[in-house]
Amino acid sequence: MPPSDPALALWREWCAAHKLTQRLCRRQQRLETRLVQSVGFPCVTVRLPEGEDVTIHSIEVLNEVLGKGPDMAALRENAEADFAGYQARWDAAAEATGYIAALRAEREAGERAADLLEALSTTRATTLAGVAGKLDAVLREGEAWEECSDFPWPQIRSALSDLVRIAR
Incomplete structure (x- = not known):
């Protein structure tokens, strides 16, 4: 029987973790696709004073587009409330469909695979x-x-x- 190789043992563990990560990623992507089809990504469309409509996908971008000035306060408050409502619908649907759990599982599996890959890089092959x-x-x-x-x-x-x- 050949001597045990610690790098080979780690590689086998990494293979299993990598395969699991890929499987969980595909599951998460399928769930996200269904979520987007049923609820859509959280966003809000804002009509700027110049008459241009802008679709915004985050509060950070909303604040960049509308600024913090008092002249845009009412528009910003309405847009923030609309966005918060959409985000709440997304969050509830994401939880109900299992998307949140799938995303968490994929992230944890990916972190495990990354840790094993790091360990593999510092383990001598024999x-x-x-x-x-x-x-x-x-x-x-x-x-x-x-x-x-x-x-x-x-x-x-x-x-x-x-x-x-x-x-x-």
């Missing part, structure tokens, strides 16, 4: 399989899309393929 696992994690975490042709992804894929071939 076998070719451990080195291959480390490279695989780099590829799957760092590559913008599968089969990306930008440097350094083809080179890392090639090195990983060589390692796997040599290890056999």
Whole structure:
């Protein structure tokens, strides 16, 4: 039996955490899509004094657009109240559909995968399989899309393929 490789053991844990994160991300995205279709993103449309309509998606942007001046106070208060009502509908629907729980679960799984990836980067591999696992994690975490042709992804894929071939 080959000696135990701590990097390989961590890589296996990371693979499981990475897979879980991806699954939870897809679930959260499906729920968010349904939420947007049923409730829409929280927003408010404000008619500026010049007659232009502006759709705003946050209180911060509302304050930037309308400013803090007294001349816009009534417009700002009405817009804030409308936005707060929309946000409350979104929050209630997000809770009821399970979106909030799915978002939290995805974030926690992602944090676990990130912690394992960090640990993997500081753990010495003792076998070719451990080195291959480390490279695989780099590829799957760092590559913008599968089969990306930008440097350094083809080179890392090639090195990983060589390692796997040599290890056999």
